[in-house]
Amino acid sequence: MDVFGYEFMQRAFWAGGMIGIIGPLLGVYLMLRRQVLMADTLSHVSLAGVALGSVLRLNPALSGFAVAVAGGIIIEQLRRSYRTYSELPVAIIMTSGLALAVVLMSLRQNLSKSFSSYLFGSIVAVSGTQLKLIALVTAAGLIYFTVLRRPLYSLTFDEETAGISGVRTGLLSFSFAVLTGMTVAAAMPVVGVLLVSALIVLPASIALRLASGFTAAILIAVSTGLLGVFSGLTASYYINTPPGGTIALILLLFLLAAISLQKLARLKRRRRQYRSPLHSRDTVN
Amino acid sequence: MILSSMRNVVFGYGEEPVIDRLTLDIEAGQFIGITGPNGAAKTTLLKLMLGLLRPWSGTVTLNQEIAAGGRLEIGYVPQQVASFNTGFPSSVRELVRSGCYGRLGLFRRFTKEQEELVERCLRQVEMWDYRNRRIGELSGGQKQRICIARALAQEPQVLVLDEPATGMDAASRAGLYKLMRHYVSVHKRTVIMVTHGQEEAGSYLDSVINLERREREGWTCLVTNSCSVRFGQEE
Numbered sequence: 237m238d239v240f241g242y243e244f245m246q247r248a249f250w251a252g253g254m255i256g257i258i259g260p261l262l263g264v265y266l267m268l269r270r271q272v273l274m275a276d277t278l279s280h281v282s283l284a285g286v287a288l289g290s291v292l293r294l295n296p297a298l299s300g301f302a303v304a305v306a307g308g309i310i311i312e313q314l315r316r317s318y319r320t321y322s323e324l325p326v327a328i329i330m331t332s333g334l335a336l337a338v339v340l341m342s343l344r345q346n347l348s349k350s351f352s353s354y355l356f357g358s359i360v361a362v363s364g365t366q367l368k369l370i371a372l373v374t375a376a377g378l379i380y381f382t383v384l385r386r387p388l389y390s391l392t393f394d395e396e397t398a399g400i401s402g403v404r405t406g407l408l409s410f411s412f413a414v415l416t417g418m419t420v421a422a423a424m425p426v427v428g429v430l431l432v433s434a435l436i437v438l439p440a441s442i443a444l445r446l447a448s449g450f451t452a453a454i455l456i457a458v459s460t461g462l463l464g465v466f467s468g469l470t471a472s473y474y475i476n477t478p479p480g481g482t483i484a485l486i487l488l489l490f491l492l493a494a495i496s497l498q499k500l501a502r503l504k505r506r507r508r509q510y511r512s513p514l515h516s517r518d519t520v521n
Numbered sequence: 522m523i524l525s526s527m528r529n530v531v532f533g534y535g536e537e538p539v540i541d542r543l544t545l546d547i548e549a550g551q552f553i554g555i556t557g558p559n560g561a562a563k564t565t566l567l568k569l570m571l572g573l574l575r576p577w578s579g580t581v582t583l584n585q586e587i588a589a590g591g592r593l594e595i596g597y598v599p600q601q602v603a604s605f606n607t608g609f610p611s612s613v614r615e616l617v618r619s620g621c622y623g624r625l626g627l628f629r630r631f632t633k634e635q636e637e638l639v640e641r642c643l644r645q646v647e648m649w650d651y652r653n654r655r656i657g658e659l660s661g662g663q664k665q666r667i668c669i670a671r672a673l674a675q676e677p678q679v680l681v682l683d684e685p686a687t688g689m690d691a692a693s694r695a696g697l698y699k700l701m702r703h704y705v706s707v708h709k710r711t712v713i714m715v716t717h718g719q720e721e722a723g724s725y726l727d728s729v730i731n732l733e734r735r736e737r738e739g740w741t742c743l744v745t746n747s748c749s750v751r752f753g754q755e756e
Contacts, residue, residue: 268609386622393609393619400571400597401675402623444608448655453610 239473244362248426248479251362252465254374255423255435260461261381262419263440264453265412268392273326274311276433278420281307281333283429285421286354287340297366300354301421307333308417312410356428356478366422373422380415384408389450426465427480434484439464442487442494460490523584524549524679524711525570530579532569538577539565548728549584549679552705552712556719557732563715564600564683566732570713571597571681593679594623596672598665600683600715607657613667614652617643620674642670645700647693661688669697673704680704682714694718698725 239245266272285303289296307329314325362370381388390398391408399405423432439461440453447453468483475482525547532540539562547553547570555563568574569581583593620642621635643649646666651659656667665688672680680701686694701712702725716722719729 264610383627386619386625386627389619390622393611393616394599396573396599397597397672400573400595400681402592402594444610447610448653449612449615450610 239470245469245473247362247364247367248469249466251367251370251426252469252479252483253462254370255419255426256461256465257458258374258377258419259423259435260439260443260457261377261454262416263436263438263461264443264457265388265392266416266436267440267444271326271416272437273323273330273433274308274416275420275436277311277326277330277333278304278307278417279424279429279432280330280337282417282421282424283354284333284337284340286424287337287344290344291340295365296354297363297369297421300424301369301418304421305414305417308413308415308420309410312413315409354424354429356431356480358428358479362426370422370426373418377415377419380411388412427483428478431480431484434487435461435465438484438487438491442491445494445498460487464490522549523547525584526580526582527569527576528580530569530576530581532565532574532576540569540576542579545730547711547713549711550705550709551727552701552725553714553728553730554719554722554726555713555715555730555732556717561732563732566730567681567683567713567715571595594675594677596620596675596677596680598668598672598680598682598685600687609656611656612652613643613648613654613656613659614639616656616667617652617670617674620671623675638676639674642673643667645673646670647696662690662693665689666693666697677710679711679713682712684715684717686716686718691721694721698722701725 240249263272263275266274282300282304285300286296288294288303289299292299311325311329314328318324387398387403387408390401390403391405391412395405395409419436420432423435427435439457442460443453443455443457447456464487465483468486469479471477471486472479472482523546525545527543527545530540530543530545531538543566555566557563565574569576570583572581572583617639618631618635621631621639625631625635640649643652646669648663648666648670651663651667656664659667665685669682669685672682682701686697689697698721701714704710705712705727714722719731723729
């Protein structure tokens with residue numbers, strides 16, 4: 237196939253495939269823990285890290301990665317202080333991250349082109365180092381979610397009962413925040429800061445509508461994520477559109493299709509019930 | 522044997538304490554009811570007992586020796602547990618099975634006995650027929666029942682229920698009290714239950730801790746039967 241003729245496209249498919257697995261997987265837990273904006277927030281924090289790396293002449297990808305992880309940890313600590321207003325820490329960190337990114341970016345005017353690749357995502361932005369980083373995060377995430385699937389289920393369902401039944405909720409929440417930071421920072425080169433949460437949230441939204449069980453939700457989210465990333469990357473190559481935006485739009489179309497199909501199925505089911513002989517007899521009598 | 526001891530416990534949410542110098546011993550192997558009007562600090566008392574809240578002063582100790590050579594296993598059904606996210610993608614059976622996770626650890630597979638335990642717990646709360654339903658599709662009372670089944674599947678030495686009969690009809694409430702009585706009498710476990718229906722549950726209970734609010738004096742505890750409670754006195 238033409239699309240795989242270039243090395244940068246092969247790298248993009250590898251990176252996209254890996255993020256397409258770990259992003260939606262993380263998204264299911266984030267949505268159920270009502271922390272869906274955390275991904276968006278950490279992507280802004282990560283941008284501040286990229287800017288900081290540029291100013292300090294460090295590797296921007298690695299500094300963005302480190303700052304996103306730190307952001308995840310701070311949100312988790314603030315979440316414990318603001319138990320009643322759980323959305324507040326996310327808002328505080330998002331504002332701080334964005335403010336810091338804008339100020340730091342203004343210090344290095346000539347870097348606007350590099351920043352735009354982080355903002356909107358770019359296939360060519362996926363370097364060999366970033367690909368290794370994504371592979372590392374995906375492997376760590378898969379091990380994490382496989383080994384800790386049982387305590388994570390309990391934590392996600394109800395943190396209080398999980399704690400009493402012996403789950404180390406503090407440590408688990410902390411590690412989850414670190415993994416979220418890592419995943420967001422790793423996903424940035426593929427879909428960009430502005431759309432990173434789309435890849436995490438949209439497949440999970442589809443899965444939570446359709447799945448009847450927890451394992452099914454995870455499988456649907458991951459399959460949708462992979463399909464969205466691969467079709468989005470292919471489409472963006474042929475019609476020359478930004479990959480991040482194309483992937484997000486395709487996932488949005490999947491979500492709309494899922495909602496429509498679900499409504500249609502419900503309508504059909506109701507009609508069938510309404511026309512059933514038992515129902516007719518009941519209503520006539 | 523004493524399960525839980527509270528000594529001169531003071532706790533509050535603002536400036537004033539809602540529990541002031543409470544001394545309380547809870548015996549193991551009993552079905553204990555905690556009653557009182559709204560805002561009488563019933564849930565606060567439970568949370569202090571479970572270590573979910575830390576007292577301003579005083580001590581709370583849970584007797585770990587009750588557990589036969591291991592960690593004291595506590596099954597907890599909080600007040601708001603049935604108001605979980607209705608979109609949570611889990612079947613009834615999957616949720617009740619998660620009660621066994623503590624015993625299974627991270628990797629051990631479910632045994633035949635554990636599958637039978639899950640079935641038994643679901644049958645005990647009359648929810649076996651709903652085992653393949655998505656939990657979000659259930660009514661409030663049904664959600665409450667599957668959360669109780671999940672706590673039972675944990676096979677805890679102590680079962681702590683905070684207003685478990687919320688949303689249940691009279692027959693289901695009677696069934697629940699009967700089941701808890703059986704759990705205490707036959708399986709020799711301890712059940713601590715916050716309830717508004719003292720009249721209904723009274724005949725099933727071994728002890729009742731009745732919390733009453735007394736203005737100026739703060740909060741006071743009255744107790745019947747074998748729970749020993751003092752209030753407002755230094756040890």
